[in-house]
Amino acid sequence: MQPHAALIDGLCRVLGPDTERIETHISWLLLSGEHAYKLKKPLTLDFLDFGTLAQRRTACAEELRINRRTAPDIYLGVLPITGTPAAPRLGGDAAQAIDWAVHMRRFPAGALLAERAARGELQPAHIDALAREIAGFQAQAAVAPADSPYGDAGDLARLAEDNFKPLFDLEPPPVKRQQLEQLQQWMQAESAHLAPLMATRRAEGRVREGHGDLHLGNLLWLEGRARLFDAIEFNPRLRWIDVACDIAFLFMDLHAHGQPALAWRFLNAWLERTGDYGALPRLPYDAVYRALVRAKVAALRAGQCDDDTQRQPARQEADRYVQLAAQLAAPRQPWLALTMGVSGSGKSSQTQPLIEQRGLVRVRADVERKRLFGLAPEASSAHVPGGIYSEATSDRVFARLLQVTRDALQAGQPVLVDATFIRRERRAPFIALAESLGVPWRILAFDAPEAVLRERVRQRHAAGTDASEADVAVLQGQLAHRDALTDEEASHALRIDTRAPVDWAAWSSALPSSE
Structure with a gap:
């Protein structure tokens, strides 16, 4: 050197x-x-x-x-x-x-999103733009050939195992060493458990030539848009990975920067863009793996330092990421929330803070309906022959919502299903699912005066930028055909007036915990 x-x-x-x-x-x-x-x-x-x-x-x-x-x-x-x-x-x-x-x-000072985060200037708009940029990049990325070694579960398990030696070499005290050993055992068990899923996703083309190092220090805000740079060049095994493993780095890094709400916002925005809810079962494993990668990097830096003044901060950083890994490995408590309300009642806008604050996975009927026809969430369906709002299409949409909900709950993730749910027959299968899995469930019944609903729908329809394409005529039909809650449903319902923004802290005791 x-x-x-x-x-x-x-x-x-x-x-x-x-x-x-x-x-x-x-x-x-x-x-x-x-x-x-x-x-x-x-x-x-x-x-x-x-x-x-x-x-x-x-x-x-x-x-x-x-x-x-x-x-x-x-x-x-x-x-x-x-x-x-x-x-x-x-x-x-x-x-x-x-x-x-x-x-x-050279890009301007302050352009790194890590710098924006440090200044407290990382905003939801940055996160939404990142989700769009990353989803678009992944959609165009080369798919790993079937005969390539990339994305193999055993290979990822070996990479995960490689994170531990530099951390043990720091000779941590007994308590921290025990924590490392527990994480090592957890990673080994999860590697074996997830191997079939990883193989399935690889066969589906989910392993692609991605970025490999998607943390805020490798993301920019330039000229009003999010940019990715500094992808991993030195080892293709670290770049040709499942798209889920790639985005888990940013999910983890937002937690590391003290922004868990933005982490959940990013995840949900990415899921809506990609429809890849099959990534959820491996999310904790990938996020823990990414935290341990950062811990390993800090440990290697500590080993390169010549004096203790430089070495100590690197050791502290390694320890911080190990603590985060342990936090991300902790099991969560799944539960189910169903929105209920006509168009304009605030189902999507008012649940956005909830999914961020509580760490929920949201799946939206309006988005999944358009996905069935190959449409982006904000795209118009006007050109689709016969339209996309038939009863048969609705049956397909709710079947998709139910499957995503089942898979996410079984993966240990709390779920919010964003649909009108004004018909009892649409609610029933989801309630039955929650009961069969033994998870708590709630109905979030949103409402506002009819004049407020009409004006919201009119403005939204005129703007044409929302996944919902409901107009005032659709609203009128919904208002005329709402099924009342059964007594059992009513006992699980939160009746929420959305004339003002919802204060979810006030509803905290009525909602199950995710932790």
């Missing part, structure tokens, strides 16, 4: 006195003016090999390729570094290269 330290010093002299130097556990990043240059450390670790000049060149080329998928205007090229470590030059004859660098356009 010593010759490379001299090379970095030499490059900083060439680039000028204002050059900013950033060091990670596997690379150096030099920031100069409008440019950035990234060099690989000459390391050989259990998950990467940058030991030779040729390997570093290959890694730089791969980094350029995979990141141009999402940030082509940031990743400009690969440059040879020629000359000598004491007097280096960026560019020149590739045959004379002493090292290689990825040349990037």
Whole structure:
């Protein structure tokens, strides 16, 4: 590493006195003016090999390729570094290269979403945009060939196991060592339990060439949109993964930044975009795995530190991620919430805070209805022959809602089903499901004065940006055909007036706990 330290010093002299130097556990990043240059450390670790000049060149080329998928205007090229470590030059004859660098356009300070989170400026709009961007990227990503090793459950189990050695090498005190051992046992048991699901998802094409490192430090807000950068180039096994494992990193990282509500907002927005509710059974495992990856990175950094002043913060960071892993591994208490209310009563808008605060998975009839016809949530169905609102289509929609609900509850996730549920026959199968699984259930009965409902529906229909396409005529039909709650249903119902925003804290004692 010593010759490379001299090379970095030499490059900083060439680039000028204002050059900013950033060091990670596997690379150096030099920031100069409008440019950035990234060099690989000459390391050989259990998950990467940058030991030779040729390997570093290959890694730089791969980094350029995979990141141009999402940030082509940031990743400009690969440059040879020629000359000598004491007097280096960026560019020149590739045959004379002493090292290689990825040349990037430098983005503005504060553009990282991690920085926004640190400033308390990460907003729901950023999260919704991220969900759209990530879902779109994954939809276009290459699918792992059937004969490839990628996405194999046994391989992921080995990667998960690799996280523990650097953490044990820190020689934690007995209590923390016991916690690590319990997490190790939990991961091993979950790996075996989830292996059939992982194989099924792989066969379905859910394993794709993704990002591999989707945390807030690798996500940007530039020119009013979310951007992904710094995908993993050094090990394809860490990039060719189930889409669920990819998004679990961001879900975990939002928790790590003290933003659990935004984590659940992101998950639900991604689920609505993709319809991939089959990812839910593996979510805890993937999130714990991701927390332990970050713990491992911190542990490796601690091992590279020369003095205790630098080593101690890295050890503390590793410990913090282990604590988060234990939190994410803790079983949750599933329960079922059914919305009930006509169009405009606030079923979606008023349950958004609830799903974020309580960590619920929401599945929406309006969204799933459009999915049946290949439509995005906000797309119009006007061009669909025969429309999408027939009774037969509704039967298919509610069958889909019921299946998603069953699978999510059985995976240990509390669920909110967002549909009108004004007909008793539509409510009954969901209530029967909850009873058969022995989970608590509630009916959230939303209502508002008819004049308020009419105005909400009129404005929403005119805007044309919501998944619901109900107009005032639809509302009138709903108002005329509402089935009253049975006595049993009424005993589980919360009657909620939505003329003002719902204060869910006031309803806290009436709702089951998710923890």
